[in-house]
Structure formats: structure tokens, C-alpha cells
Amino acid sequence: MLDPKLLRSDLENVSKDLQRKGFELDHALFSSLEEQRKTLQVETQELQSVRNQRSKEIGAAKGRGEDISPLKAEMDELAQTLKEKGQQLNELQTRLQEWLMGIPNIPHESVPPGKSEEDNRVERTWGDPTQLDFEPKDHVELGEGLQQIDFETGAKITGSRFVVLHSNIARLHRALIQFMLDMHTKAHGYTEVYVPFIVNSDSLHGTGQLPKFKEDLFRVETDNEYYLIPTAEVPVTNIWRNEIVNIEKLPIKYVCHTPCFRSEAGSYGKDTRGLIRQHQFEKVELVQLVHPDNSWQALEELTGHAEAVLQTLELPYRLVTLCGGDLGFSAAKTYDLEVWLPAQNCYREISSCSNFLDFQARRMKARWKDKESKPRLLHTLNGSGLAVGRTLVAILENYQNEDGTIRIPKALVSYMGGVIELKSAD
RNA sequence: GGAGAGGUGGCAGAGUGGUCGAAUGCGGCGGUCUUGAAAACCGUUGACGGGUUAAACCGUCCGGGGGUUCGAAUCCCUCCCUCUCCGCCA
Numbered sequence: 027m028l029d030p031k032l033l034r035s036d037l038e039n040v041s042k043d044l045q046r047k048g049f050e051l052d053h054a055l056f057s058s059l060e061e062q063r064k065t066l067q068v069e070t071q072e073l074q075s076v077r078n079q080r081s082k083e084i085g086a087a088k089g090r091g092e093d094i095s096p097l098k099a100e101m102d103e104l105a106q107t108l109k110e111k112g113q114q115l116n117e118l119q120t121r122l123q124e125w126l127m128g129i130p131n132i133p134h135e136s137v138p139p140g141k142s143e144e145d146n147r148v149e150r151t152w153g154d155p156t157q158l159d160f161e162p163k164d165h166v167e168l169g170e171g172l173q174q175i176d177f178e179t180g181a182k183i184t185g186s187r188f189v190v191l192h193s194n195i196a197r198l199h200r201a202l203i204q205f206m207l208d209m210h211t212k213a214h215g216y217t218e219v220y221v222p223f224i225v226n227s228d229s230l231h232g233t234g235q236l237p238k239f240k241e242d243l244f245r246v247e248t249d250n251e252y253y254l255i256p257t258a259e260v261p262v263t264n265i266w267r268n269e270i271v272n273i274e275k276l277p278i279k280y281v282c283h284t285p286c287f288r289s290e291a292g293s294y295g296k297d298t299r300g301l302i303r304q305h306q307f308e309k310v311e312l313v314q315l316v317h318p319d320n321s322w323q324a325l326e327e328l329t330g331h332a333e334a335v336l337q338t339l340e341l342p343y344r345l346v347t348l349c350g351g352d353l354g355f356s357a358a359k360t361y362d363l364e365v366w367l368p369a370q371n372c373y374r375e376i377s378s379c380s381n382f383l384d385f386q387a388r389r390m391k392a393r394w395k396d397k398e399s400k401p402r403l404l405h406t407l408n409g410s411g412l413a414v415g416r417t418l419v420a421i422l423e424n425y426q427n428e429d430g431t432i433r434i435p436k437a438l439v440s441y442m443g444g445v446i447e448l449k450s451a452d
Numbered sequence: 453g454g455a456g457a458g459g460u461g462g463c464a465g466a467g468u469g470g471u472c473g474a475a476u477g478c479g480g481c482g483g484u485c486u487u488g489a490a491a492a493c494c495g496u497u498g499a500c501g502g503g504u505u506a507a508a509c510c511g512u513c514c515g516g517g518g519g520u521u522c523g524a525a526u527c528c529c530u531c532c533c534u535c536u537c538c539g540c541c542a
Contacts, residue, residue, distance in 0.1 A: 064502085067501085067502065067511085068502070068503085068510095070511085071501095071502065071503095071510060071511045071512090072510080072511090074510085074511060074512085075510055075511070077522080077523080078511090078523085080522070080523090081470075081522055081523040082470070082471075082523085083522095084470085084522055084523070085470040085471075085522090085523070086470085086471085088470085089470085089471095094522080097522070098522050099522095100522090101522040101523085102522080104522085105521095105522075250532085270462080270499090272462090391500095395462095397480075397481065400499090401499075
């Protein structure tokens with residue numbers, strides 16, 4: 027959520043900045059709601075003030091044993107007016123709040139203009155695209171060839187966009203998770219957390235998935251309004267919802283492995299082949315809560331932590347800055363890491379690292395405080411470190427041999443119990 | 453699932469219709485004392501919103517929502533959460 031004070035004081039510029047995200051701000055609506063709110067709020071508060079004063083007088087008069095019935099009659103009318111005004115104010119504030127919740131974050135000035143991913147800016151490339159002296163197979167062909175990736179059974183058990191992994195590919199999938207968690211805890215100073223995979227709607231409002239993106243979520247059928255998490259970002263960031271953290275604890279850095287569940291509404295027909303876009307996938311997520319002065323530096327660092335995983339696995343990738351139009355709802359700036367996939371002959375997203383500034387923190391009331399000052403909003407960041415399924419895809423495709431076997435990256439051999447190659451007999 | 457107890461400020465904990473945003477203790481901050489620190493003593497210390505150049509000032513908040521009342525932390529309804537015991541169970 028944006029700062030309402032900013033909207034009141036600088037509507038023109040906010041509006042201009044939001045256009046870079048392709049968002050049209052309704053000036054007239056805001057101005058009119060805001061004006062009504064102000065008038066009503068002042069009126070209501072004045073009435074409340076009178077009521078409080080009169081009530082005290084009644085109390086005092088009663089204490090002296092006086093007749094209070096004339097005073098009470100006067101109060102009846104006041105109470106009635108107050109009730110009406112109060113209700114109007116409530117409705118208005120709810121409307122304003124909902125409207126505000128639907129406004130995306132303002133893109134940072136360094137975010138390139140543009141409408142779609144074609145306008146994203148490539149910042150740097152690491153490694154050379156893998157050269158194979160044979161026709162590369164894609165991960166589906168490789169996995170099915172080894173009889174260790176089984177989409178048909180996934181579809182039978184549940185439906186499309188689900189998968190069953192077998193034997194050493196299942197193990198490699200697990201090895202990747204352990205490897206990533208170990209790296210981020212040991213080398214990058216993150217604390218590992220384990221969190222619920224089902225969350226309530228308050229948490230989803232906090233990080234920005236609700237109210238606008240309900241159709242992307244799986245709702246759990248219970249009396250409570252519960253959802254499966256679309257990313258660990260939701261439960262992990264919400265650890266600090268409605269909390270005030272002592273400045274000495276900053277920065278807070280969490281790493282968390284969870285499954286992620288996404289309905290993928292609106293992506294019908296897109297990436298229908300393979301592991302790239304599943305309803306259920308594993309992700310190791312990096313989350314930071316930092317002092318507002320440090321969030322831009324933290325974004326560079328966090329992105330570097332995700333890059334380190336790719337580098338250690340020796341997977342070629344590039345780093346792009348998302349353009350305004352491709353930027354997510356809550357983010358002020360996002361770096362995507364795109365890994366090279368030989369079979370597709372292109373780079374594909376494997377990590378997304380964002381700075382949200384105080385946008386999520388304001389929704390969540392996640393604040394920090396030092397000795398002298400009042401509570402102030404934190405800045406939040408997160409990034410994939412990395413998406414596990416897509417990393418598996420990248421390894422299969424980049425480390426394939428002509429006969430369809432797969433070499434295991436050096437860094438993973440110990441996690442694979444010494445296995446150095448995936449073969450169909452496994 | 454059954455029975456019971458409870459949710460109050462950073463924490464602990466009093467408060468059962470008015471002068472209660474809330475005693476007291478701890479913690480925090482400032483000071484006295486001290487070469488310094490500790491102890492002791494004194495003072496101070498909630499959040500959010502409106503308002504103001506700044507202040508003054510005003511409002512809201514005692515788990516959430518609703519109700520009764522001139523007036524609610526306190527009474528009623530409802531939901532959520534925590535704890536204890538029993539049952540079941542990875």
C-alpha cells in the first residue's frame with residue numbers, strides 16, 4: 027500500500043510514476059472520496075467530543091444526586107446523528123482503503139520503461155551458453171528417457187501440471203533443496219525457517235496477493251478463509267506482521283524451503299510442456315526485512331546470493347531488470363535471473379528478486395524502532411534462491427550427454443551420495 | 453471431538469458501568485551519586501489517526517466484529533486465538 031499522505035500531497039507525480047507500470051490512477055475518484063472523508067471525519071470527531079463531555083457531566087450530576095433526564099433527552103438526538111455520521115464515515119473509509127489496496131507500488135527511477143518482458147533490460151551475462159555438439163534434448167525427453175519424470179502419472183493422480191519424479195531425479199530434486207539451504211545459511215548469513223503452507227487472508231493481504239489476485243490462489247475448503255501459499259514469501263514475511271522489531275535485530279534474513287501452489291489462471295496454453303509451469307513446485311526463498319536506508323543495497327546483495335547458486339552449479343545465466351510494465355504489483359524494482367536452456371535455445375526465468383520498500387510493511391504494519399524514535403516502517407525484500415524445479419530442468423538440459431545420460435554438477439555430488447551420473451538403469 | 457480456564461501497554465499483572473489509556477512491578481529513556489560502571493534514588497516512557505508552520509487540541513484503540521447504555525476494558529451476542537484435563541492420532 028502506498029502512503030495515503032503521499033497521495034494527498036503529490037497526486038500528480040504519483041499518477042505519473044504509476045503510468046510507467048501501466049496503471050491509470052483515478053484522480054477524480056480519490057479527490058472526491060478524500061474530501062468527503064475529511065469533512066465527515068472532522069464532523070464525527072467533533073460530535074464524539076461533545077458526547078464524551080456530556081457523558082462526563084451526566085456522571086457528575088448523578089453523583090450529586092441531580093435529575094439527569096433533561097440531559098439524557100439531549101443526548102438521544104446527538105447519539106442518533108453520531109450513529110449516522112459514524113456509519114457513513116466507516117463506509118467511506120472502507121472504500122478508500124479498498125481503493126488504496128488496489129494501487130500498485132511505484133517503480134523505482136532506475137526501472138526501464140516498457141510494456142512487456144521484451145522491454146526488460148539485460149544488465150549482465152554470466153558464463154557462455156552451453157555448447158553441445160549434438161542436438162540437445164529438452165528436459166521432458168531426457169527425464170522420460172531415463173524413466174524418472176512421469177507427467178502421465180501426475181495427471182492421473184491429480185490433473186495437468188502435476189508430476190511424479192522417480193529415483194535419482196527425485197533425489198537430485200531433494201539434493202538441490204539441501205544444497206541451496208546450506209549455501210544460504212552457511213555462506214550468506216540467512217536463518218532457516220519452517221512455516222505453514224496454508225495461510226489466512228490477512229497474511230495474503232499483507233504481502234499483496236489479496237485482494238487483487240485471488241484467482242491465482244488455491245483456496246482451502248474450510249470454515250476459515252485459508253489458502254495454499256503461492257510462495258514462501260507470504261508466511262515468512264508475515265512473521266513480522268503487526269510487530270515492532272528492535273533496530274539491533276536488523277537486518278533480518280530468512281531462508282525457507284516450501285512447496286508453492288499456483289492456480290496459473292490466465293496462463294492456459296502457456297508452457298504446457300514440462301516442469302516449467304506446474305501447479306505445485308518447490309522453491310527456496312530468501313526474505314529480508316531491513317532498515318529503510320539499506321534496502322537498495324540489500325537488493326543487490328540478495329540478488330548476488332541467488333546468483334551464487336547458479337555460479338556454483340556452473341549454469342550460464344543473465345540478469346535482467348524488469349521494465350515498468352513487467353513489474354509485479356508490490357515491487358518497486360525486480361531483477362530476474364534467467365538461466366540458459368539449450369533445448370529452448372534461450373534464457374528462462376529461474377529467480378526473481380524484488381525490493382518492495384515499505385509497500386508490504388505498510389499493509390502488514392511491520393515496523394522497527396530504535397531507542398529515541400517512534401516506530402517506522404521496515405523495508406521488505408525477497409527473491410528465489412532458487413526455484414527448484416526450474417533448476418532441475420536447467421541441470422538436465424545443460425549437463426546432458428549425447429546418449430541421454432546426465433552428469434551431476436560437482437557441487438551436488440556429495441548431496442547425491444557420490445552419484446556422478448544419471449542413467450536409465452537407476 | 454468432550455470438559456474447563458483465559459486473552460489488558462515492550463513484558464508480567466491489577467482493574468467488573470463514569471474522574472480509566474488504564475494501578476503496580478519489570479524493562480526502556482533522562483538525571484542525581486560515581487574516575488567509570490553497578491546499586492540506590494528522582495523523573496519520564498503506548499499505538500494509530502485527525503489537526504497545526506510548529507504546538508495546543510481532538511478522536512480511536514484493553515483478541516476481532518456486533519449489540520445494550522447518556523456513558524463499556526467492565527454487561528450481552530458472535531467469531532478467533534491460547535492454556536489445562538480427557539479422547540483420538542503422524
